[in-house]
Amino acid sequence: MTGQLICIVCPAGCEMTACIKDGKLEVWGEKCKRGLEYAEREFTNPMRTIATSVLVDNGELPLAPVRLDNPVPKKQIFNIMREIKAVRLEAPVHIGQIVLSDVCGCGSDVVVTKNVGRAQPRL
Amino acid sequence: MRLLNKDAVIIGGGPAGLAAAIQLKKNGIDNILIIEREKNLGGILRQCIHDGFGLTRFGKSLSGPEYAQIFIDEANDLGIEALTDTSVINITYGKVVTAVNRGGIFHVQSKAVVLAMGCRERTRGAINIPGARPAGIYNAGVAQSYINLHNTMVGREIVILGSGDIGMIMARRLTLEGAHVKAVFEAQAYPSGLPRNIEQCLNDYGIPLYLSHTVTKICGRRRVEGVVVSRVDSAFSPIDGTEKFFSCDTLILSVGLIPENELSLMAGVELDRRTRGAYVNDSFETGCSGIFAAGNVLHVHDLVDFVSIEAEELAASAAEYVSSDCLPKASIVVVPGRNVGYAVPQRVSGEKNFTLSFRVKQPIENCKVTVSQGGNVISEVKMRKAIPANMIQIKISADRLESGKEIEVTAV
Numbered sequence: 001m002t003g004q005l006i007c008i009v010c011p012a013g014c015e016m017t018a019c020i021k022d023g024k025l026e027v028w029g030e031k032c033k034r035g036l037e038y039a040e041r042e043f044t045n046p047m048r049t050i051a052t053s054v055l056v057d058n059g060e061l062p063l064a065p066v067r068l069d070n071p072v073p074k075k076q077i078f079n080i081m082r083e084i085k086a087v088r089l090e091a092p093v094h095i096g097q098i099v100l101s102d103v104c105g106c107g108s109d110v111v112v113t114k115n116v117g118r119a120q121p122r123l
Numbered sequence: 124m125r126l127l128n129k130d131a132v133i134i135g136g137g138p139a140g141l142a143a144a145i146q147l148k149k150n151g152i153d154n155i156l157i158i159e160r161e162k163n164l165g166g167i168l169r170q171c172i173h174d175g176f177g178l179t180r181f182g183k184s185l186s187g188p189e190y191a192q193i194f195i196d197e198a199n200d201l202g203i204e205a206l207t208d209t210s211v212i213n214i215t216y217g218k219v220v221t222a223v224n225r226g227g228i229f230h231v232q233s234k235a236v237v238l239a240m241g242c243r244e245r246t247r248g249a250i251n252i253p254g255a256r257p258a259g260i261y262n263a264g265v266a267q268s269y270i271n272l273h274n275t276m277v278g279r280e281i282v283i284l285g286s287g288d289i290g291m292i293m294a295r296r297l298t299l300e301g302a303h304v305k306a307v308f309e310a311q312a313y314p315s316g317l318p319r320n321i322e323q324c325l326n327d328y329g330i331p332l333y334l335s336h337t338v339t340k341i342c343g344r345r346r347v348e349g350v351v352v353s354r355v356d357s358a359f360s361p362i363d364g365t366e367k368f369f370s371c372d373t374l375i376l377s378v379g380l381i382p383e384n385e386l387s388l389m390a391g392v393e394l395d396r397r398t399r400g401a402y403v404n405d406s407f408e409t410g411c412s413g414i415f416a417a418g419n420v421l422h423v424h425d426l427v428d429f430v431s432i433e434a435e436e437l438a439a440s441a442a443e444y445v446s447s448d449c450l451p452k453a454s455i456v457v458v459p460g461r462n463v464g465y466a467v468p469q470r471v472s473g474e475k476n477f478t479l480s481f482r483v484k485q486p487i488e489n490c491k492v493t494v495s496q497g498g499n500v501i502s503e504v505k506m507r508k509a510i511p512a513n514m515i516q517i518k519i520s521a522d523r524l525e526s527g528k529e530i531e532v533t534a535v
Contacts, residue, residue: 010179113186
């Protein structure tokens with residue numbers, strides 16, 4: 001089995017060729033070892049991170065962006081989106097604040113990536 | 124009318140402006156001011172909530188707001204003055220900057236001016252798509268702002284024209300938010316965004332990418348009801364008989380970015396028709412003495428990491444200008460040669476090392492990039508694949524340069 005894949009680890013986007021020979025994965029075309037790790041995972045259990053946003057009550061902005069701090073199995077993405085959608089935060093929120101731990105049991109936390117202060121009261 | 128005096132005014136508080144201001148301060152230039160038209164610093168990064176920023180600079184993958192916050196915090200810690208909600212409305216050749224905010228209009232006489240206004244998106248009008256003018260047509264960055272900043276969904280059935288990175292990132296974002304992205308169409312025969320985005324934003328979600336296709340008609344009275352897509356030939360002319368109708372309620376455009384240089388033109392800065400940014404020398408000084416430019420206002424970058432680095436290099440020169448009032452004269456012309464779309468800087472002094480930034484015009488496999496001067500090869504780099512989506516940078520050392528002779532960069 002031989003496959004072409006494009007590494008998504010960094011913007012270089014290495015074009016790699018991977019093939020399974022005698023039960024072992026061989027990879028060509030990667031420029032660093034992260035490409036090798038990516039190819040191995042892609043063949044066994046493709047992993048991704050996602051970024052989205054959650055609602056913030058009484059904030060200077062209606063939303064705070066969040067991201068996963070670790071990659072999760074690709075097939076879990078839409079389950080995780082559903083969990084994140086149910087979250088509502090109260091302002092203020094801070095970068096690094098964890099809004100969901102070990103989301104869907106995938107070993108990744110959902111963390112806030114923007115400071116959102118409390119809305120100024122209207123005068 | 125109020126008149127302030129500054130050593131440097133930085134126009135734009137995005138990644139370029141913040142990095143330039145921080146580096147100016149670190150170089151001992153204290154009396155500086157950032158002017159930002161939005162309510163917050165950070166520029167377009169504020170709405171780029173996906174990760175992948177900072178891999179080059181910080182060795183980790185951050186979201187846009189996180190990347191920006193590192194610079195905002197540093198600027199605050201250094202006590203750099205920034206006026207937000209303030210629009211610059213004029214710059215003169217003599218470096219008087221006029222700005223307006225709720226407090227009224229004011230002028231700043233500055234020793235140096237740093238242009239860091241970034242770029243804006245090309246619109247439907249710029250590419251002349253025929254058809255009706257219903258609601259539901261958005262630039263990718265506008266849709267991004269609606270969804271990521273304003274909690275407003277733009278549509279349900281989406282077609283995207285243009286394979287720019289923002290368009291592909293929005294394809295994924297819209298899909299995660301429950302929309303159905305039918306397809307991405309690209310008039311060129313190759314994608315204009317990065318390969319990793321085709322992989323993680325389109326292929327991961329089963330969104331097809333059609334190359335050599337464009338939208339030739341927009342249908343719908345009040346709201347978009349669909350688009351007609353045609354195959355195009357190598358001259359981008361639609362081929363008769365290839366029209367196909369795609370029903371959709373939203374058309375997203377990701378068809379290129381244009382450096383935002385209206386203010387630069389007011390000061391008399393001359394622009395390069397290739398980059399649509401200023402002509403600059405190896406000090407990032409434009410044709411107007413003491414007016415500098417870096418980041419996307421100079422040429423559209425692929426990664427923000429390189430914007431920050433370029434702005435820091437600018438700051439080192441601008442600091443020298445403020446303290447000494449003069450910079451090395453740049454008389455060596457740099458020209459983009461075969462298969463090279465543009466090259467920045469366009470002139471160099473030959474007295475200091477510099478980074479040459481450029482893009483190839485079309486994808487080239489087993490590419491050899493050559494920088495030469497008067498027939499002498501200064502630098503040669505071999506690449507497995509060079510694509511227009513990637514900005515290429517080569518460091519050139521001054522001791523290899525001769526005075527007077529033109530420098531040429533080619534890719535074959």
